[in-house]
Amino acid sequence: MSDRNEALAVLKQARDALLARMTEAILEQAEEIVADAQGESFLSEIETLYDQMGNKLAHLNQMISNLPAEAEPQDDTFPFDREDQPEEQPTARLPHFPIASKSEVELPPRVQRDDLIGLPAPGVSLPKAPAFARFVAHIEQGETDQAGDVIAQIFGLSPFSGMKCAETFAARYETDTAVVVKAMRIRQELTQKRFNDALMLMHECFGLQGIEAMIALQKMREIIAAPSNS
Incomplete structure (x- = not known):
């Protein structure tokens, strides 16, 4: 391992x-943090916690982003590559069996209203897309404000x-669309009570850190704990 990669591992x-x-x-x-955010407490729990750990976390993330890892040399040769060409084999042919078809008179009349396929019954409203799906749709359409x-x-x-979260996510999305899958893992990590991994994913996908x-x-924990999500 190079010195740079070792330093990155330490960070x-x-x-x-x-x-x-x-x-x-x-x-x-x-409870104290939520009360402070709602203006019901004047003990400044959020500022105190940020001063104790938030600043250090921001500095660490900045140093990690400014210290890219060095690519390890890779050997592209595969020890078991086949040098000789395999013998050509004739393509297998399946037997042909003619299929008896009905005459045009026996066929049922074709429905010409193809636009009605997949629509709900009259009087039934279309289901509303999940919030995150709407967020991704806005990102794909370049609607950062709505996202x-x-x-x-x-x-x-x-x-x-x-808005800052949407701008960060849009920049990540332009580079690699797999950020959508990474963001969807946040819910899974919270369900499994892996809060550290969830915080890291929030930072990587949306740029969130510290108090935010x-x-x-x-x-997100409140949303997951809601009865509608159980």
């Missing part, structure tokens, strides 16, 4: 340890923070 180990401490602190002070509003509601953030990541984490 990631430090970040994981800090995330573990932050997660424990969030869960221990969950920001949707993600702000999901994470319980301000419209400005939601804590608020989004708590909001």
Whole structure:
């Protein structure tokens, strides 16, 4: 392992340890943090927690992003490559059996209203797409403003923070569309109570960190715990 990769591993180990401490602190002070966010407490739990751990986490993430890993040399040769060409084999042919078809008179009349296929019965409204699906649809159509509003509601953030999340996600999406799958893993990590992994995914997909990541984490836990999601 090169010196740069070893240094990067140390930074990631430090970040994981800090995330573990932050997660424990969030869960221990969950009620106080929510009360502070709602203006019902004047003890500044959010600012205190951010001063203790948020700044360090931001610095670690910045150092990790500024220290790209070096690519390890790879051997493209495969020891079991076949040098000789396989003998050509004749293509297998299946026997042909003629299929008896009905005459045109016996065939049922074709329905000409193809536009009605798949539509619900009259009087039944179309189902509303899930919130995250609508968010991704707005991103694909370049509607960052609408996407920001949707993600702000999901994470319980301000419209400005939601816009920042949408802009970050859109930039990631242009580079690699697999960020959608990565974002969908946040719910799975929270369901499995792997809060550190969920916080890391929030940062990688939406750029969330510090207090905003804590608020989004708590909001997502409330959504998952709701009876409609059980």
